[in-house]
Amino acid sequence: MYDNIKNMQSPDEHSSLADLDSNLIQDASDHRRHGFVLGTTGLLLPEGMMCEVRSGLPVSRLPNSPEWIIGMVNLRGNITPILDLALLLNIEVVKPTQQKQLFLLIDENWIGLYSNGLPKLLYLTPDELVSKIPTVSKELDPFVRGCYQQELAWLDCDIKGIFSWIAEKVHV
Numbered sequence: 001m002y003d004n005i006k007n008m009q010s011p012d013e014h015s016s017l018a019d020l021d022s023n024l025i026q027d028a029s030d031h032r033r034h035g036f037v038l039g040t041t042g043l044l045l046p047e048g049m050m051c052e053v054r055s056g057l058p059v060s061r062l063p064n065s066p067e068w069i070i071g072m073v074n075l076r077g078n079i080t081p082i083l084d085l086a087l088l089l090n091i092e093v094v095k096p097t098q099q100k101q102l103f104l105l106i107d108e109n110w111i112g113l114y115s116n117g118l119p120k121l122l123y124l125t126p127d128e129l130v131s132k133i134p135t136v137s138k139e140l141d142p143f144v145r146g147c148y149q150q151e152l153a154w155l156d157c158d159i160k161g162i163f164s165w166i167a168e169k170v171h172v
Contacts, residue, residue: 031047031123031124032121032122032123032124033045033047033122033124033154034051034119034120034121034122035119035120035122035154036102036115036116036117036118036119036120037115037116037117037120037152038085038086038089038091038093038113038114038115038116039086039091039092039093039116040091040092040093041086041091041092041136041140041153041155042152042153042154042155043154043155043157043159044122044148044154044155044156044157045104045119045159046159046160049104049105049106049159050104050105051102051103051104051105051119052075052102052103052110053100053101053102053103053118053119054075054100054101054103055100055101056101057073057074057075057101058073058074059071059072059073059082060072060073066088066169066170067084067087068083068084068085068087068088069081069083069084069170070082070083070084070112070114073101073112075103075110075112078110080103080110080111080112081111081112082101082111082112082113082114083111083112083113083166084113084114085113085114085162086114088139088166089137089139089140089162090137090138090139090140091137091140098116098117099114099115099116099117100114100115100116100117100118101113101114102114102115102119104159104163106159106160106163107160111163122148122150122154124148124154128148128149128150129146129147129148130147130148130149130153133146133147133155134147134153134155136155140155140157140162142161142165143157143158143159143161143162143165144156144157145157145158
């Protein structure tokens with residue numbers, strides 16, 4: 001079973017941003033973003049980033065790989081790495097949840113990670129942008145650009161930068 005999310009839109013939404021009803025966004029300074037939760041941390045996805053959510057794809061472990069590389073999966077015929085981003089970025093995981101396999105399309109390559117459930121559609125306002133970013137791990141800190149405070153703090157991170165950093169770590 002899988003849920004395919006194209007351009008991070010809900011199934012009941014139009015297929016392109018140009019088709020969105022202007023009434024959905026009252027003010028140009030208010031905007032919609034999708035985010036996902038890793039452990040106790042919310043991370044915002046860049047606008048328009050393609051992703052796909054799956055559960056239960058078999059993972060093939062890679063011998064002698066770092067602990068945070070879970071393994072490889074077959075995603076529609078593409079051999080795709082899947083990572084434990086929470087472990088790599090030293091993000092606290094309080095208790096196991098029903099994790100989903102979240103695949104992000106970054107520079108024409110799919111990369112998988114585990115998230116606490118499905119991505120969430122968020123309505124962010126300038127009032128929710130906080131001047132003081134919560135304390136994050138030293139691994140995540142260089143990639144944090146801002147933070148929106150709702151029920152959960154949502155970090156606006158350089159997602160592509162995180163995965164470029166990971167590629168350097170594994171010399172890919």
